[in-house]
Amino acid sequence: MLGLGADRLRADMNRLLALLFHQGVLDEQFLQLQQLQDESSPNFVSEVVNIYFHESEKLLRNLRALLLDTELSDYKKMGIHLNQLMGSSSSIGAKRVRNVCVAFRAASEQNNRAGCLRALELLEHEYCYLKNKLHELFQIEQQRALSAGIRYPMQN
Amino acid sequence: MTVETTVDDRRSQFPVGMRVLAVDDDPTCLKVLETLLRRCQYHVTTTSQAIMALKMLRENKNKFDLVISDVHMPDMDGFKLLELVGLEMDLPVIMLSGNGDTKLVMKGITHGACDYLLKPVRIEELKNIWQHVIRRKKFDSKDCKNSGNQDKSHIGNGEGGPESAETGNSDQNGKLNKKRKDQDEDEDEDRDENDNDDPSTQKKPRVVWSVELHRKFVAAVNQLGIDKAVPKKILDLMNVEKLTRENVASHLQKYRLYLKRISCVANQQANMVAALGSSDSSYLRMSSMNGLGSYTALSGSVQFQSPAFRSFPPSGMIGRLNTPAGMGLHCLPSSGRLQLGHPQNLSNSTDQVKFHPATVLGKHNGNMLQRMPVSFELDQQNSKGVTHIGEFSTAIDDTPIFPLSNGLPDAKITGNSSNSALAVSTSSMMLGNLQDDQCGRKFGGQSSVSMTSLKSEFCSPLPDHGRCTENWSSSAQLSGYQSNSLLSGDRFKQASTHPSSLRDNLSVMASQMGSNRFDVSSVTSASTQFQDLRTDIQGQQSAISSNAGQTINEALIHGWDNQKPDSTYPSNIMCSSMNSLMPVNDAMGPLEQSLDSKNSIFDRSMDFNLIGQSNYVDPLIMKHDEVEKPTMETSLRSKQGYLLDQKRPQGSYISNTVGSLEDLVSAMMKQEQDKAKSMEGEFDAYSLGPSM
Numbered sequence: 036m037l038g039l040g041a042d043r044l045r046a047d048m049n050r051l052l053a054l055l056f057h058q059g060v061l062d063e064q065f066l067q068l069q070q071l072q073d074e075s076s077p078n079f080v081s082e083v084v085n086i087y088f089h090e091s092e093k094l095l096r097n098l099r100a101l102l103l104d105t106e107l108s109d110y111k112k113m114g115i116h117l118n119q120l121m122g123s124s125s126s127i128g129a130k131r132v133r134n135v136c137v138a139f140r141a142a143s144e145q146n147n148r149a150g151c152l153r154a155l156e157l158l159e160h161e162y163c164y165l166k167n168k169l170h171e172l173f174q175i176e177q178q179r180a181l182s183a184g185i186r187y188p189m190q191n
Numbered sequence: 192m193t194v195e196t197t198v199d200d201r202r203s204q205f206p207v208g209m210r211v212l213a214v215d216d217d218p219t220c221l222k223v224l225e226t227l228l229r230r231c232q233y234h235v236t237t238t239s240q241a242i243m244a245l246k247m248l249r250e251n252k253n254k255f256d257l258v259i260s261d262v263h264m265p266d267m268d269g270f271k272l273l274e275l276v277g278l279e280m281d282l283p284v285i286m287l288s289g290n291g292d293t294k295l296v297m298k299g300i301t302h303g304a305c306d307y308l309l310k311p312v313r314i315e316e317l318k319n320i321w322q323h324v325i326r327r328k329k330f331d332s333k334d335c336k337n338s339g340n341q342d343k344s345h346i347g348n349g350e351g352g353p354e355s356a357e358t359g360n361s362d363q364n365g366k367l368n369k370k371r372k373d374q375d376e377d378e379d380e381d382r383d384e385n386d387n388d389d390p391s392t393q394k395k396p397r398v399v400w401s402v403e404l405h406r407k408f409v410a411a412v413n414q415l416g417i418d419k420a421v422p423k424k425i426l427d428l429m430n431v432e433k434l435t436r437e438n439v440a441s442h443l444q445k446y447r448l449y450l451k452r453i454s455c456v457a458n459q460q461a462n463m464v465a466a467l468g469s470s471d472s473s474y475l476r477m478s479s480m481n482g483l484g485s486y487t488a489l490s491g492s493v494q495f496q497s498p499a500f501r502s503f504p505p506s507g508m509i510g511r512l513n514t515p516a517g518m519g520l521h522c523l524p525s526s527g528r529l530q531l532g533h534p535q536n537l538s539n540s541t542d543q544v545k546f547h548p549a550t551v552l553g554k555h556n557g558n559m560l561q562r563m564p565v566s567f568e569l570d571q572q573n574s575k576g577v578t579h580i581g582e583f584s585t586a587i588d589d590t591p592i593f594p595l596s597n598g599l600p601d602a603k604i605t606g607n608s609s610n611s612a613l614a615v616s617t618s619s620m621m622l623g624n625l626q627d628d629q630c631g632r633k634f635g636g637q638s639s640v641s642m643t644s645l646k647s648e649f650c651s652p653l654p655d656h657g658r659c660t661e662n663w664s665s666s667a668q669l670s671g672y673q674s675n676s677l678l679s680g681d682r683f684k685q686a687s688t689h690p691s692s693l694r695d696n697l698s699v700m701a702s703q704m705g706s707n708r709f710d711v712s713s714v715t716s717a718s719t720q721f722q723d724l725r726t727d728i729q730g731q732q733s734a735i736s737s738n739a740g741q742t743i744n745e746a747l748i749h750g751w752d753n754q755k756p757d758s759t760y761p762s763n764i765m766c767s768s769m770n771s772l773m774p775v776n777d778a779m780g781p782l783e784q785s786l787d788s789k790n791s792i793f794d795r796s797m798d799f800n801l802i803g804q805s806n807y808v809d810p811l812i813m814k815h816d817e818v819e820k821p822t823m824e825t826s827l828r829s830k831q832g833y834l835l836d837q838k839r840p841q842g843s844y845i846s847n848t849v850g851s852l853e854d855l856v857s858a859m860m861k862q863e864q865d866k867a868k869s870m871e872g873e874f875d876a877y878s879l880g881p882s883m
Binding site: 064067068071076079082083086087090115118119121122123125126127128 | 216222
C-alpha cells in the first residue's frame, strides 16, 4: 500500500518535472543540480532553491522599487540586479525566468520604462509560477521521503 | 611537454585536493559552484566578498592554487580583483560571469584571466580547470630557465609564492628543479620538503608587489626605457628599502612577459583609448544598447593610464577587439603607446565625414584594423550610439595602410542618408582597415545601430586584424545598408562579399550587441546571402538567439498589455516573440541546412521558441511599428531573395536545429506554423510598405 503510494508519488514528481521541462520553465541545469544531490548533501536542491527564492524576491522587490520611482529610474542599477537574477536563475536552471530577464535587461538598456514595466510584470509572473511549481515538487519529494521512511520499518 | 609527462602520475592525483578559492556575491551561484567544485574533488573555500578573498589570499599565498571569481561584484570589480591577484600573488584566476559578452571576455583575458566561464557553470568545465594551474607553473618555470636565471629567488619572491602550492611545482621548487633539471620533485607531498630542502630558494622574505610598488617599478622602467632597464638601475630609481635586486629582476622578467603578452592587444587598445581620449567615456557610455554598452563601461575606466600594467589596455577597447590574439600577431613595441596621442584628433572628428585615414593609418600601420571605434553622433537618431570612429589601425608593424580607396561602394555611403557622416567615416574606415573581420564588425555594429529604430549607434567593434580582404567592401556595404534601415536590401548584394569575415564579426557583434539584436540579425541575414553563408549563419544564429531576447523585448515593448497572459503562461508573449522570430529563423532555416552545426546557438533560439508554444498569434507583432521590424523583414527579404520564400515553412529550420529541443519545438511549431505564416504574410506586407 505504501509502496504503491511511493510509486505514485514518484510518478507524480516525474510528470511534474517533465511538464516543467516541456514548458521550458526548467532546463538541464536543474538536472545537474539534482545529480549533485547525494547522501552527503541530501537536501541540496531544496537548499539551493530556497536560497534562490530568498535572493530573487529581494531582487524583484528592488527592481519594482527602482521602476516605480518615477523621478529617476536608475537603469544601471536595474541592470546590475538583473545580471544577478539572470546568473542565479541560470544556475538553477530557471530558463524562462532567465529569458525574461534578458528581455528586461534589453529594455533597461534602452531606458524604456514601459518595456521595463511590462518585463517586470512578466518576470514576477514567471517567478511566481516557478516558485509554485518547485514548491509542489518539493512537497511531493517530502511525501516520498515520508512514505519511504514509513515503509522501511515495516519491511524490517 | 616533458614536464607534463613526468608529472603524469602526479596529475592523476593533482587535481584532487586542488585548493580553490571561489568568490561570488550571489549566494545561489556560490553554493552551486561550491558543490560542483566539491564534486570534482577540489578543496573549496568560498566567500561572497572580494575584499575578504583578497585578505585570505594575502594572509597566506600558499594557501590556494586557483581562484574563481565572478565579474560583477558589489564591493570590487572582478577585473580589479583579477589584477590584484595576478600582481600580488600570481595565481591563476578564472573569471565567471552570467554575461558572455565578447568585450567582457576580452577584458578578462587581457587582464590576465586564465579562463572565462559563463554561468551556468557546468561540471565538465570545472573538471578541467586544474590545467591552468599546471600551465602557469610550467610557464613560469620556463621563463625562469630562459631568463638566464637571474636569481634564485626569482620566483621565490612574492609572486611565485602561490605557485609553489601547486602540484609541487612551486616556483621555488620549479626553480630548484630547473636548476637541477629535476622536475620529479613536483609533488604535493614534496612541496613542503622542497621548500625546506632548497636552500637557494629558502625563505626569502616575500616581496609583495603592491600597486604602489609596481607603479614605481613601471615608472623606473619607463624612465630607463624598457630595453635598457636593468634590475640594478631600476632598483636605484625605485629607491625602496628592503627591495633586493633579485626581487626587481624577477619582477622585471614577469613584466616583460606580460608586456609581450598584451602589447599587441594593448597597442590596439591604447590606440583606441587614445583615440577616444577623455571624451570616450561619454561616447562610450552612450550606446548601452550596443555592445558598446560594455564598451563604454570599459572605456570609462581608461585603464590604460593606470600604473598597473595589467589594466593597461583600456578595457573598453579591449572589449571591442574581436581577436586580440589576432592582433597580437605583431606586438607593438612600446612605440605603440606613442600612438595614443593621435587618435585624439580622430575623436574630435567623430561626426565628421572627414576621415584621416592617411594620418591615422600611417601611424598605426594599417595592418590591423583594430577596432575602429566609430563614434559618431547620429543626429537624427538617439545619440546613444556614438561610437568613436577612431582609426585605429593598431600599428602593429609598419605595414602600409590599406588603401582607402578600396572602392567601397558609394552606394553604401549614400544609402546612409541619415548617417552620412557615419557612412563616410565607416567607409573610410573600412578603406583604411579593411580587415574583413573588422569591416564586418564595423558594419555589424553600424547596421545594428541603424537597425534599431532611432538607432544611430554605430558600433565599431572591429578589432580584427588583417584578415580582411574583401570584407571591408562587403561590410561597408552592409553598413551602408544597415544604416539605412529603410533601405532596401540591394545593398546586401554588394555587401555580403565576405561572409567569412563577416561571420566572425557578426558573431562577435551578435554577442556584443545586447540590445541590438535585430540589428545583428539583420546584418547577419544580409551577409548570409553570400557564399559563405555558413559563416554568416553562425553569426546569424547568434544574432538570432540574441534576437530572441530582442524579440521578447519588442513584444514587451509593443503592446504587451494586450497580450496579457491568459490562463496559459506568458507563453503568448513568448509566442509573439517566437513568431517574430519565425521569419528570422526561417531565413536562417535554409541557410542552416547548408551550414554545420550552429546548434548551440540555435538551440537557444529554439529554447526561446519553446516558450512561446501556444498558438497564440500575436497581433502585437503586427503592431510593430518600429522600423526595426520592417527593416528586419526587409533586410531579411532582400538579403535572401530565395530565402524569402522559405520563410513560410518554419518547421524547416526546426528540423535543422539540433537536440531534442527540436522535436519538442517542432511539434509545437507545427501548430504555430499556420499562425506564423499568416503573421509573416502580414509582416511582409507590412514591412514592405515602409521599408521599400
